[in-house]
Amino acid sequence: MPxxxxxxQRDRTRQPPALTPGYKTTVARSPRFAxxxxxxxxxxxxxxxxxxxxxxxxxxxxxxxxxxxxQGPIGERIIxxxxxxxxxxxxxxxxxxxxxxxxxxxxxRHPKDTYFAPIDPNFGGCGRxxxxxxxxxxxxxxxxxxxxxxxxxxxxxxxxxxxxxxxxAFVQRLVTQCYFEGDPLIxxxxxxxxxxDPDAVEQLIxxxxxxxxxxxxxxxxxxDIVLRGRRSTLFENRLEGN
Amino acid sequence: MAQKLDxxxxxxSQTAGPYVHIxxxxxxxxxxxxxxxxxxxxxxxxxxxxxxxxxxxxxDGMLSPVKDALIEVWQANAAGIYAxxxxxxxxxxxxxxxxxxxxxxxxxxxxxxxxxxxxxxxxxxRMMAPHLNLWIVSRGINxxxxxxxYFSDEEAANAADPVLNLIEWERRRAxxxxxxxxxxxxxxxxxxxxxxxxxxxxxxxx
Numbered sequence: 019m020p021x022x023x024x025x026x027q028r029d030r031t032r033q034p035p036a037l038t039p040g041y042k043t044t045v046a047r048s049p050r051f052a053x054x055x056x057x058x059x060x061x062x063x064x065x066x067x068x069x070x071x072x073x074x075x076x077x078x079x080x081x082x083x084x085x086x087x088x089q090g091p092i093g094e095r096i097i098x099x100x101x102x103x104x105x106x107x108x109x110x111x112x113x114x115x116x117x118x119x120x121x122x123x124x125x126x127r128h129p130k131d132t133y134f135a136p137i138d139p140n141f142g143g144c145g146r147x148x149x150x151x152x153x154x155x156x157x158x159x160x161x162x163x164x165x166x167x168x169x170x171x172x173x174x175x176x177x178x179x180x181x182x183x184x185x186x187a188f189v190q191r192l193v194t195q196c197y198f199e200g201d202p203l204i205x206x207x208x209x210x211x212x213x214x215d216p217d218a219v220e221q222l223i224x225x226x227x228x229x230x231x232x233x234x235x236x237x238x239x240x241x242d243i244v245l246r247g248r249r250s251t252l253f254e255n256r257l258e259g260n
Numbered sequence: 261m262a263q264k265l266d267x268x269x270x271x272x273s274q275t276a277g278p279y280v281h282i283x284x285x286x287x288x289x290x291x292x293x294x295x296x297x298x299x300x301x302x303x304x305x306x307x308x309x310x311x312x313x314x315x316x317x318x319x320d321g322m323l324s325p326v327k328d329a330l331i332e333v334w335q336a337n338a339a340g341i342y343a344x345x346x347x348x349x350x351x352x353x354x355x356x357x358x359x360x361x362x363x364x365x366x367x368x369x370x371x372x373x374x375x376x377x378x379x380x381x382x383x384x385x386r387m388m389a390p391h392l393n394l395w396i397v398s399r400g401i402n403x404x405x406x407x408x409x410y411f412s413d414e415e416a417a418n419a420a421d422p423v424l425n426l427i428e429w430e431r432r433r434a435x436x437x438x439x440x441x442x443x444x445x446x447x448x449x450x451x452x453x454x455x456x457x458x459x460x461x462x463x464x465x466x
Contacts, residue, residue: 027465047399047456061380083293
């Protein structure tokens with residue numbers, strides 16, 4: 019029986035480089051020397067383990083997790099759901115997925131956000147959940163609004179939800195953003211444009227999923243997440259030595 | 261045409277943005293939503309070894325502090341064991357070895373308390389010097405940056421460390437070594453992360 023081994027190296031051609039001048043903040047925050055490539059050791063193939071004691075079942079429901087009793091946030095009710103898989107298409111079970119987002123008007127509950135759109139008293143804007151044994155996760159929330167930001171004077175972020183995913187190893191740690199099918203702002207966004215490969219951009223666009231929609235209640239979008247996969251050690255190549 | 265390989269591709273990264281605190285440290289964004297916020301207690305009450313504090317700044321290419329970064333740490337316990345099912349050995353009850361801190365909104369300073377990790381067995385039976393694995397995200401960082409922090413009082417172990425020795429330029433190795441300060445009640449290791457410039461921190465493609 020092959021045992022799990024090292025992780026596939028990250029495909030940097032599908033990932034944004036550090037320096038992307040169209041997204042201006044990267045200019046002073048991007049390392050300029052080449053990264054040192056490391057083969058996996060115990061420090062890389064391990065990572066934090068979370069369990070049901072860390073997360074409450076209600077944390078995944080952004081319609082209720084910050085709302086006053088009997089009230090709810092304003093906006094289009096949506097389900098965001100999908101699977102966390104690895105590059106071998108195997109599910110990643112029991113892994114922590116955290117999300118955060120603006121409210122339906124495009125305003126974040128954050129001291130540094132000064133946009134005109136109002137704070138929604140019934141919306142916090144964050145949620146978290148563990149994937150089940152099949153790698154499946156779901157959240158209920160409102161669709162976030164687009165909002166302006168200071169990059170060019172007329173830059174607008176497409177509607178998006180931020181996601182943070184752990185996997186089982188520190189090499190799989192990932193933060194990304196999911197966009198929504200059909201949003202005309204996507205191709206104009208300097209942050210989207212940090213990704214050089216158009217096919218990789220498509221991977222960040224959640225699809226309308228009418229089959230998962232709850233009729234007369236909540237619209238669904240499907241967003242699958244892929245974390246790095248790992249080799250099976252068919253031949254001896256022990257990380258630990260003997 | 262040759263056969264098609266059916267591997268999936270890793271989801272591309274996007275910046276954590278300026279409001280990362282809402283999702284990953286909502287208390288810092290000024291609101292309480294979860295009963296248990298994650299990442300505040302790295303070592304737990306039962307961990308053996310020396311209690312230490314680690315402090316620093318994240319500094320950008322204009323030599324200014326980055327005031328909206330989030331750092332995660334992943335470390336072994338004092339015996340060099342990671343709290344993970346694939347790492348042989350046991351850790352103390354309550355030791356997770358993982359933590360999360362933000363840089364201060366006004367000063368840019370960050371810091372956390374933990375225990376000093378032990379040396380960890382590396383590849384091919386070569387010992388790795390005690391180190392913390394760090395991962396940094398923020399606005400203007402498109403994909404999380406990985407680095408390691410080593411300890412200034414581990415000179416012999418550092419000199420033999422297989423990862424530090426991969427760095428061709430000896431003076432760049434110094435960017436990964438935190439300086440110990442014993443003047444206070446708790447030993448403090450100072451570790452500044454420089455994103456750019458002559459003393460740019462070594463980052464790893466892991």
